[in-house]
Amino acid sequence: AIQMTQSPSSLSASVGDRVTITCRASQGIRNDLGWYQQKPGKAPKVLIYGASSLQSGVPSRFSGSGSGTDFTLTISSLQPEDYATYYCLQDYNYPWTFGQGTKVEIK
Amino acid sequence: QLHLQESGPGLVKPSEPLSLTCTVSGGSVNGTSYYWGWIRQPPGKGLEWIGTIYYSGSTYYNPSVKSRVTISVDPSKNQISLKLSSVTAADTALYYCASPGRGTFDIWGQGTMVTVSS
Numbered sequence: 380a381i382q383m384t385q386s387p388s389s390l391s392a393s394v395g396d397r398v399t400i401t402c403r404a405s406q407g408i409r410n411d412l413g414w415y416q417q418k419p420g421k422a423p424k425v426l427i428y429g430a431s432s433l434q435s436g437v438p439s440r441f442s443g444s445g446s447g448t449d450f451t452l453t454i455s456s457l458q459p460e461d462y463a464t465y466y467c468l469q470d471y472n473y474p475w476t477f478g479q480g481t482k483v484e485i486k
Numbered sequence: 487q488l489h490l491q492e493s494g495p496g497l498v499k500p501s502e503p504l505s506l507t508c509t510v511s512g513g514s515v516n517g518t519s520y521y522w523g524w525i526r527q528p529p530g531k532g533l534e535w536i537g538t539i540y541y542s543g544s545t546y547y548n549p550s551v552k553s554r555v556t557i558s559v560d561p562s563k564n565q566i567s568l569k570l571s572s573v574t575a576a577d578t579a580l581y582y583c584a585s586p587g588r589g590t591f592d593i594w595g596q597g598t599m600v601t602v603s604s
Binding site for chain 1: 532533534535538546547548549550582584587588589590591592594595596597
């Protein structure tokens with residue numbers, strides 16, 4: 380199975396900060412990666428698909444990049460509503476695997 | 487607009503089977519989506535993909551549960567079901583069903599909590 384190593388596991392940041400979260404795949408997955416945001420008590424919400432395509436309705440401060448094994452989710456200017464846990468998911472091959480999550484907390 | 491709603495027993499005894507359903511509204515299980523998936527999340531932990539069923543009937547499962555899990559579609563009820571045999575405490579989790587859009591899982595249900603305890 381492809382392992383998705385997400386880092387950091389948590390971070391503290393202030394409103395307006397630029398935040399970067401990375402996911403590394405244990406083998407190449409082309410661009411078959413999505414990023415999800417989950418707030419407490421809520422189902423995950425897709426932010427990015429195909430590694431870099433912004434889901435409709437998602438603010439443009441979110442962006443994704445990468446291909447192959449290394450991927451990045453960037454929040455260009457952190458907003459109060461962005462405090463949440465973020466997960467990557469590879470669907471390149473089965474079993475699909477999530478990263479372990481990155482909790483973004485208020486500094 | 488597609489809406490998914492999971493339902494289940496809430497509490498299951500160890501070694502017993504678990505059966506969950508995901509009711510689809512705003513679309514058909516036999517045409518709206520290319521596939522349907524189940525994902526779970528133990529309390530305070532991360533997301534785990536359980537399995538996916540395609541419109542063709544093909545299924546793919548996580549090896550962690552493969553010997554115990556069955557995902558199927560019931561067109562007459564417009565539901566997707568998840569059956570997990572011989573549950574243990576490790577199966578305690580919030581279970582979600584989800585469907586794709588442009589992303590792998592664009593639409594999610596609100597989840598149904600399952601606790602395995604005697």
